[in-house]
Amino acid sequence: MQISLQTNPVSLQTNPVSLSDEFLEELRTVVEQRLSTVDAVCFQHGKDESWHESMPPGAVVFAHSTEEVSEIVKICARHKIPVIPYGTGTSLEGHVGAVHGGVCIDLTEMNEILTVNAEDLDVTVQPGVRRKQLNEHLRDTGLFFPIDPGADASLGGMTATRASGTNAVRYGTMRENVLSMVVVMADGRIIRTSSRSKKSSAGYDLTRLFVGSEGTLGVITEITLRLYGIPEAVSAAVCPFPDLESAVNTVITTIQCGIPVARIELMDEVQMKALNAYSKFDYPEQPTLMFEFHGTEAGVKEQSEMVGDIADDNNAGEFQWATKAEERTKLWQGRHDSYYAAMALRPGAKGMATDVCVPISRLAECILETRKDIDEQELLSPIVGHVGDGNFHCCFIMDPDDLDEMARVESVNKRMVMRALEMGGTCTGEHGVGIGKIDYLVAEHGEALSVMRSMKIALDPDNIMNPGKIIKL
Amino acid sequence: MTENLKPENNDQVLEFVQWAVTQKMPLDVRGQGTKLGMGRPVEADHILDLSGLSEITDYQPSELFVTANAGTPMKDIYAALDQQNQQLMFEPPDYGPLLGSAVDQGTLGGLVACNLAGPRRIKAGSARDNCIGFHAVSGRGEMFKSGGKVVKNVTGFDLSKLMTGSYGTLAVMTEATLKVLPSPENTRTVLVRWAKDGDADQLNNQAMTEALVSTNEVSSAAHLPAKIAARSAVAYLNSAGSAVTALRVEGPAPSTAYRCAALKELLSKFGDVEELHTKNSKILWKEIADVSYLAANQERAVWRISVPPTEGAHVVQRILESAEADVMYDWGGGLVWLQIDEVDQASKNLIRGSVAQVGGHATLVRASKQLRQSAIVFQPLDPYMTGITKRVKNGFDPEGILNPGRMYKGI
Incomplete structure (x- = not known):
């Protein structure tokens, strides 16, 4: 199997779409001044912590609510403009690069801890909440959230990348600890993947499908996580x-x-x-x-x-x-x-x-x-x-x-x-x-890619959600 | 006329599915068929019987996983694990008797397809959390694999999770890999005997919550009202004459004893506390896992209700205000089993309505074929989610040949 690792990643950004003034004006009706097309801002949002060069989006919007994200995605869907969700940019495989340009939705200002249900051992957060922020908030409840990747990452990003950390042997990874989420789908619709009950059996398990989907299926705007008692x-x-x-x-x-x-x-x-x-x-x-x-x-x-x-x-x-x-x-x-x-x-x-x-x-x-x-x-x-x-x-x-x-x-x-x-x-x-790792994925799971591809097409038929990641369409 | 296709190897599964795709011939995919009573009756002329694929293909105790063909009887897997003193942490239940068939007939494929889990669910997850990889033939007639034999991998969409609990409607699973762990050296159960019987008592909920949030690493928490406790084979429960709450701790002997003592002290304010040692504990938790207390009265319907743990008792209270039912709680109150006279529209509305108020779901686990055909067995989806469900199904199985209608009518 021939595998090529791109050593000149600048060339990975192909034909970035240009964003018209009318389109940007439409976005401003939703986010007002919270939109930037400044080169430095776009450059920073096109890059994560890895060695991959920046692939800047054409614009960055700073969302404040699920409803805003939904409106932004609806506008992008209408114009078939790529959407790239962004948390803290601490990923390591170029996950946030705007391969085809488009609009980066920065979720860091959605950083509220919404509800702590100490008795049910769960917490609901907005995606921009960082893992350390959550644990500081929980400190006086006697509970904690164990998943700890190296960076002080956002929980939205950790969910989207199915992050793990040093505690996985005992507590598992994000895969085992996300109970449900609110997701804005590729057409802008808002869905809740399952209820707060610990057991999800209503239909196919979309929660787990979104955990680790790297922003390619939708934008995660709210997450309910499992908590644990701080050990004695x-x-x-x-x-x-x-x-x-x-x-x-x-x-x-x-x-x-x-x-x-x-x-x-x-x-x-x-x-x-x-x-x-x-x-x-x-x-x-x-x-x-x-x-x-x-x-x-x-x-x-x-x-x-x-x-x-x-x-x-x-x-x-x-x-x-x-x-x-x-x-x-x-x-x-x-x-x-x-x-x-x-x-x-x-x-x-x-x-x-x-x-x-x-x-x-x-x-x-x-x-x-x-x-x-x-x-x-x-x-x-x-x-x-x-x-x-x-x-x-x-x-x-x-x-x-x-x-x-x-x-x-x-x-x-x-x-x-x-x-x-x-x-x-x-x-x-x-x-x-x-x-x-797109090419390595082919080596590891060749036949499953057609199934993954059909999932991607089923949920994002126009391929606007973080295109160019996980699979090439 | 129903015809039985019984493949003897993975290649034959592929051939049969490919044939069914070209003929647009719906298949009723099953192992031993012990869980046919769950879900809607499948609308298919041909049975794809996987019971011929029944080998444990890779079991390496040191790697803590077991891989087996979909048709492998669970009892064979348990026997192999037992020899190495290992177990499946999610404690798969055997719903055979509950669903009106014999004990110990289920297969690995059925377990994964229905995403079952026992009382240790609150700590160890369900089949879905423990299935780390699989091989399958999609409804497109393509063989594929996903995941693997290592516990961590983030290679694209987590298809194992989607397959688990899809009731054979997305792909025909031919092989699955499950995590295993060493069996605990010791098991003890702390029992709280309540002064008054409570079918829907908030206090028992509080007791379970306090135990679960304590540092004593409780692996299971269940509550049995007096009528249910009386059906146990464990003497202490069947002679209790009152409702009993049960909390399990597991591990090496010294820390188990320590935690058990701490729990007894914590819970003594609620009622008389007693403890069961390993042998009786195993009997009790197997009964709870298998829901054996509700196996009798096969003509009555059985519902499985899943809600946030602190809401379990509220939901039951609301239901019992207008109907007679046998009830038991597991998962710290988050799982409610309900045996009730065969449902009419009103009782169905009552159950689903009460559950919807707190954000959970109700599944009709046991009912007559007619009822399962006409009623919605799983929690109903809103129109948008129905659309997504159809698209996901269509992505795997565009001709709709795999277990059509098993989960939702027309899907």
């Missing part, structure tokens, strides 16, 4: 290992014993070096696991002792415990900042985060082969992993203008994805497809 006790630990296999074997045994660890994160020696430098730690620069245990006092004690025994059997170094909330916050902020820490290893360079996921028994093998390939190609790439799920990221720190280096990055990445697919894994565990 939390404890975190950092533990170095002599080599990667020992670390991975510790994870495998832990998971197989059914120990409900909240977090198990792996950082390799290169990432530990970056972490020490960026977040001012002095951990051993060895493959390292970070653990977090949630539960009752007795449960946390029991879990940490069991994991301690398993780690000992695998020649682990000394556990460093962080039981105070501040220590834990610093530790996990360090983990969440790993992308920025990696980039700081080579100032001025750009980062490209990969995202394969493999069956856990193949994980050590997959990481080691990939590390060997990275070193042989003389590239700089720390590796971090949500190892409980078999998911790991290489973060290539590179100079996009160095075509030779980019070609080597491309070849290592391609070999890694193919390795993962051969091992029964997937090309993307949590970052999504966007524009960056």
Whole structure:
């Protein structure tokens, strides 16, 4: 299978539509002054946190309500103008680029937490609410929302990209935690995908179809999420290992014993070096696991002792415990900042985060082969992993203008994805497809694309919703 | 004249479906047919019987998944998992007796197609949350797969979720992969015995909520009014003579004992508290999962009502004001099972109306064929959603040959 990775992404923006004055005037009747065609604003809205170049929309509108989004989409639908929803722009595969130009709907000003139902353990938010904002708001209720991608992303964006984070082993991903949503469809109609009841059985499950649809089926304007009680006790630990296999074997045994660890994160020696430098730690620069245990006092004690025994059997170094909330916050902020820490290893360079996921028994093998390939190609790439799920990221720190280096990055990445697919894994565990992985999706799920395509056509017949993402029509 | 097509492998499934597409011949897709009573009767001349596809194709205990053909009997899957001390976390129920057939007949395909889940739903989700990949033949006569065998993947639209609960109307599933986890070492159940019987008592709802939001990791919360508790095989319940609320904790022995003690203390203000150990707990939660208390009186209809958990008791109260019914609650009050005399229009309006007020849905799970043919079995959709549902169906199955009418008339 031939796969081409575009190293000159500027060319991906093809024939952006021009927006007529009459059309913009129509939009202004809805959003008044909250519309911008300024180059800098459009440029910023055409770019996410990845290495993909900006693909600016022709205009950016700042929506304030579901009804406004509906009116905006109706106008765009009438003129067949592309619509690209935008939250915090922290995606990693070029999800927000305006491939064919069009109108970007910035939802960050829709950032209200609408209702907290503490007894039913759910909360309804607008899409621009950020994950940290939500948890600060919930603090005095004794509840929290566990999904935590690296960035302080918006919940609308996290829903649209089916985000996950470090807690997935215990709490799942956005897939398991979105109960329902309000969506503006491609024709501007507003629908509620299901009720607040925990079980959805009224017809096909559109909720889950929209979770991870990357803005290609509609604009998410309200989300009801599942909440969890803040555990009575939390404890975190950092533990170095002599080599990667020992670390991975510790994870495998832990998971197989059914120990409900909240977090198990792996950082390799290169990432530990970056972490020490960026977040001012002095951990051993060895493959390292970070653990977090949630539960009752007795449960946390029991879990940490069991994991301690398993780690000992695998020649682990000394556990460093962080039981105070501040220590834990610093530790996990360090983990969440790993992308920025990696980039700081080579100032001025750009980062490209990969995202394969493999069956856990193949994980050590997959990481080691990939590390060997990275070193042989003389590239700089720390590796971090949500190892409980078999998911790991290489973060290539590179100079996009160095075509030779980019070609080597491309070849290592391609070999890694193919390795993962051969091992029964997937090309993307949590970052999504966007524009960056369209070709890999073909390699992984060739036959399913015609089904996905027919879904896209069924819900967005004119292909105006974030066109050019996930699938090419 | 109904003809039975019984494929022996995936290629034959593809051939039969392709033939049906070219002939525009509707197919009644089924495994063992144990859940035919759920949903509307299918309008088809040919049965596509998947019970011949019955192999566990890939089970790797260390990877925590099991992959099997759609026609694989669930009892075979349980036996394989049991040997490794693993289980399906969503605790699939066996509705055989509830729907008037024998126990242990269901297949993997039926379980996924109907998106079933047991009492652990509040913690572990349903079949939909646990199905991570599948292979199928669409109504276009094309074989495809989606998802995979790793728990995380974000490769485009999450088709596993759409397929789960589609009652065979979108594609013929030939294989599915489900997550598995180690079985808990210990199970205990805290029972609260109420001084007065309450079919629709707010207090039991409060007790379940308090338990669920506590830090004791309650995996299931159910409430059985006195009449229902009396039908249990567990001595403590059938001799209780009162309504009983049951809360389950699972895990390693020391923390289970600790949490159980904490729960008993928390709940003692509501009534007498008692605890069941692993053996009796398993019997009780299987009864609750299978809704075995409502299996008798097959001539009466059974509804499954899904509402926000704190609304369950309100809805029941409203219904009981004008009708006689047997009721039980699961999922912390969010799932209500209701056995009621075969519905007429008025009682249907009563149930759907009461549910609609709080934003939930009601499914007619058991009723006569005539009634299922004429009544709307699933929560009715508004005209716009009906349109979307038709378009989704049309995208998978443009000729409308797969289980036509099973979910909604004409779809």
